[in-house]
Amino acid sequence: MxxxxxxxxxxxxxxxxxxxxxxxxxxxxxxxxxxxxxxxxxxxxxxxxxxxxxxxxxxxxxxxxxxxxxxxxxxxxxxxxxxxxxxxxxxxxxxxxxxxxxxxxxxxxxxxxxxxxxxxxxxxxxxxxxxxxxxxxxxxxxxYIEEAQFLNGVVAGHMSKSGKIAFVAAKPIPQVLRNINAFTLGARSVKPGITCSVIFTGDWSMAVKEAEATNSLADQGCDVFTMHVDGPKVVVETAAKRGKMVCGYHASQARLAPQAYLTGAEWxxxxxxxxxxxxxxxxxxxxxxxxxGMKEGFVKMSAYGPAVTDAAKKQADEVKAKMLAGQFDIFKGPLKDNKGKQILAAGQVHKQTDLALEQMNYLVEGVQGSF
Known part of the structure; x- marks a missing residue:
């Protein structure tokens, strides 16, 4: 090009x-x-x-x-x-x-x-x-965009019927892992048994691999998707064509799939x-x-789509209000990674400014995938 x-x-x-x-x-x-x-x-x-x-x-x-x-x-x-x-x-x-x-x-x-x-x-x-x-x-x-991804997860947890949600990711760097983990933790705050399947494409903009990953995850029964790639267009449109629901990322993709779009994590x-x-x-x-983050106005949520239930809106809005008040922590114990290793004990918290989050190198319990 x-x-x-x-x-x-x-x-x-x-x-x-x-x-x-x-x-x-x-x-x-x-x-x-x-x-x-x-x-x-x-x-x-x-x-x-x-x-x-x-x-x-x-x-x-x-x-x-x-x-x-x-x-x-x-x-x-x-x-x-x-x-x-x-x-x-x-x-x-x-x-x-x-x-x-x-x-x-x-x-x-x-x-x-x-x-x-x-x-x-x-x-x-x-x-x-x-x-x-x-x-x-x-x-x-x-x-701190993972705050918005946690809210994506709350909505996804309410909307998923299969108990399987999906994440199409570029590379397993700390910021991407924070988003995957936050999305999963948000969903599991609604349904503790829900799982999130992740596929890494290997780069920030790979349309063919993004489409392949989305179709593969749809074939596995995932019914709500989000992503961390530069341009979410392919994931959004592919998921919508498969009859799946989507939570966006970066900016609003609601125009691409008005009925399938639930909400989104926006800068x-x-x-x-x-x-x-x-x-x-x-x-x-x-x-x-x-x-x-949310409190400082650096990130925000897309407007809710027509499919989002009142219960999903209510819980997401309640968590968002706590974030805006500076009274909500995403990464808090007890917390294990997806291999069973304890990351945080009960009562322990990683604040957004903690170096541990800048160096995140794990996927939380409930994430199906590896890197």
Whole structure:
């Protein structure tokens, strides 16, 4: 696929305290008066109904902010190509704030550009910025999306008739495992005996394998699906064609399968974008490490589909209210992995900011699958 480039056609929110002093960037304080150009870079198409679309929706909201000009480029691979894209936005467009959104952009590409252009701010999605190691004009933001996946699981638990739900996943990295585990725990909070079957495709965007995995899981009797791949479109449409129900991910896929779509775990990236933008426009230190969940407005749920029962809505809404109040923990004991090993004893809890969750390397009891 040939990238269609723009230039070718011309511990929670408190983690802000980790932000360092940004010396040379205080000159941006006057940007509000003269305007600020912001660059957004996507690894895939902006209309993928998934990861990239979630960021594109936030970029669209940025365009509504007075004095802000947004330039975008899609289909930029995680290679030196993204460094060329960033250079172009800085040198040709005068961008002073960049959002390179894909995980693989961070090291070495964002780090190299941040060192090269100390007067520009770089805010990356998902990378682990480290004080004393990484440039102060670089930073990362991310959200606790597993909170929304837990709520997906609550709804799935109510809606499943077979007692078998499904997860199509890309790679068994900690963030993906957190989502699989949260989805399963949400469902088992409704039906303790329910199982979640998972298939890993091996990469973030593999349409053929995503379709094969969905059909295989449907053949196994799974009746409610969710996923963690860049573009959920294939999984959603394939599951719906098989007469199955779906909980979405990244952005809303309700338009793809209105009757089959139950709800979804969505990013609300405009929350992070605006915090980073405000710091740039006022000359405040760059937010180097931003994290948040449902309470902080970093993630949200899709609207309920027509098939969702009142009982499912009631329980999911009750759990969501606790999350918004900061009174709900997903990973709490007693908790075992799917091989019978105890992870947490009764009374033990892993908070969202705990390093143990950043390093998760297990699947919980009830998950059928391995890696």
């Amino acid at each position: 040939t990238p269609l480039t723009r230039r070718a056609s011309l511990k929670s929110i408190a983690a802000l305290g980790a932000a360092g002093t940004l010396g040379g960037l205080h000159g941006l304080a006057g940007a509000q008066a003269k305007g600020l150009t912001v660059g957004v870079i996507y690894v895939g198409p902006r209309d993928d109904y998934g990861y990239n679309q979630a960021h594109a929706l936030a970029a669209a909201e940025l365009k509504k902010v007075a004095g802000v000009k947004v330039v975008e480029e899609e289909n930029v691979p995680e290679t030196t190509a993204v460094q060329k894209s960033m250079t172009g936005m800085v040198m040709q467009d005068g961008a002073k704030l960049l959002f390179p959104t894909s995980f693989g952009y961070f090291d070495p590409h964002v780090l190299a550009q941040a060192a090269k252009y100390p007067e520009v701010r770089f805010s990356h999605c998902g990378g682990l910025w480290t004080e004393g190691k990484h440039p102060k004009n670089a930073g990362s933001f991310f959200g 609300n990236w405009i929350t992070a974008y605006l915090q980073v933008l405000e710091a740039a426009r006022t000359g405040k230190p760059h937010p180097n490490f931003l994290r948040g």
